[in-house]
Amino acid sequence: MKFASAPAKAILLGEHAVVYGQPAIAVPVTQLRAKVTVEPGGEGVRLIARDLGHSHIVGEGSPPESLKPLVALVESTLDYLGGERPALTITVESAIPIARGLGSGAAVSVALVRGLAAHWERRLDPQEVSALVYEAERFHHGTPSGIDHTVIAYGRPIYFQRGQEPQFLRVGRPFLLAIADSGVESPTKAVVEEVRQARDREPRRYEALFKEIGALVQEAKKALEEGELDRLGHLMDRNHPLLRDLGVSSPSLDGLVRAAKKAGAIGAKLSGAGQGGCVIALVREENREEVASALRGEGAQMTIVTEVS
Ligand code: MEV
Numbered sequence: 661m662k663f664a665s666a667p668a669k670a671i672l673l674g675e676h677a678v679v680y681g682q683p684a685i686a687v688p689v690t691q692l693r694a695k696v697t698v699e700p701g702g703e704g705v706r707l708i709a710r711d712l713g714h715s716h717i718v719g720e721g722s723p724p725e726s727l728k729p730l731v732a733l734v735e736s737t738l739d740y741l742g743g744e745r746p747a748l749t750i751t752v753e754s755a756i757p758i759a760r761g762l763g764s765g766a767a768v769s770v771a772l773v774r775g776l777a778a779h780w781e782r783r784l785d786p787q788e789v790s791a792l793v794y795e796a797e798r799f800h801h802g803t804p805s806g807i808d809h810t811v812i813a814y815g816r817p818i819y820f821q822r823g824q825e826p827q828f829l830r831v832g833r834p835f836l837l838a839i840a841d842s843g844v845e846s847p848t849k850a851v852v853e854e855v856r857q858a859r860d861r862e863p864r865r866y867e868a869l870f871k872e873i874g875a876l877v878q879e880a881k882k883a884l885e886e887g888e889l890d891r892l893g894h895l896m897d898r899n900h901p902l903l904r905d906l907g908v909s910s911p912s913l914d915g916l917v918r919a920a921k922k923a924g925a926i927g928a929k930l931s932g933a934g935q936g937g938c939v940i941a942l943v944r945e946e947n948r949e950e951v952a953s954a955l956r957g958e959g960a961q962m963t964i965v966t967e968v969s
Contacts, residue, residue, distance in 0.1 A: 666813075842912050893927025
C-alpha cells in the first residue's frame with residue numbers, strides 16, 4: 661500500500677487579479693492535508709472519495725458529477741505513468757474544508773497524482789505534478805490562474821504570475837497566519853465566473869482594481885522577503901477593500917476582518933475566491949490566541965494558526 665498527501669493553501673494577497681495576469685502570493689498550510697492511499701487489488705481501478713461518499717470504477721460508465729474531475733485525473737495520470745490499468749483501490753480523504761478558498765480540490769488532485777506515482781515507484785517533480793493537475797483544476801475553477809495547484813505541488817511560499825514559472829519566496833522572518841473559516845461554502849468556479857461577468861460589464865473599473873491589487877502584491881513580496889511584517893499586514897489591510905470593490909466580500913467576511921483587527925491582528929483580509937470561505941489574519945505569537953478567539957466569537961466555524969517560513 662502507498663500513501664501520499666498534499667497541503668492546503670492560502671492566498672496571502674492577489675486573488676482574482678491573478679486570473680487577469682497580475683502577480684499573487686500564496687503559501688502552503690501544512691496542518692490541513694488531503695491524503696491518498698493506493699492499494700493493489702479489488703475490481704479494476706476503483707476510486708473511493710471518503711468525504712464525498714462516492715466510489716467509482718474508472719472506465720465503467722459515467723462517474724458521479726462530483727467525481728468527474730478526479731476520475732479524469734486518474735485516467736490522465738495512469739496514461740502518463742505508462743498506460744497500465746491494474747486492479748487498484750485508490751482512497752481519497754481530506755481534512756481540508758471544501759469550497760472555502762483553501763485549495764481542497766487542488767490538494768486532493770496533487771495527492772492523487774503523487775499516490776499513483778508512488779504505486780509505480782516513480783518520483784514526479786512538482787512541475788510534472790502541476791501540469792497533470794492543471795487539467796483537473798480547470799474542471800473545478802473554469803479559468804484558474806494555476807496558483808492553487810502550483811503552491812500545493814511545490815509546498816513552498818510562491819510569487820506567482822500566470823504563464824510564468826513560480827518564484828520561490830525567501831521569507832525574511834517566519835510569521836503566523838490565523839485562518840478562520842466562515843463556514844460558508846463558495847465554489848471558486850462560480851465566483852471567478854461572476855467576476856469575469858462583472859469585468860466584462862465594467863472593464864475599465866475592474867482592470868484598474870486588478871492593477872492596484874498587483875501593485876500591492878509587488879510591495880508585499882519585498883516586505884515578506886525583508887521580514888517587514890507590519891508593512892505586510894498593512895498591505896493585506898489594503899487588499900481587502902479592493903476585493904470588496906470587486907464584489908467578492910460579504911458582511912460575514914467583513915465582520916471577521918474587523919474582529920481580527922480589533923483583537924490586534926497586524927493585517928487581515930479574505931483569502932481565496934471569497935463571498936464565503938476564509939479570512940486570514942497576520943498575528944504575533946503573543947496575540948495569536950486572542951485573535952483566533954475573537955474570530956470564533958464573530959462566528960468562525962474553525963480557526964487554525966499556521967507558521968509560514
Ligand atoms: C482561488 O484560490 C484564487 C482565484 O484567484 C482563482 C484563481 O487564481 O484561479 C480566485
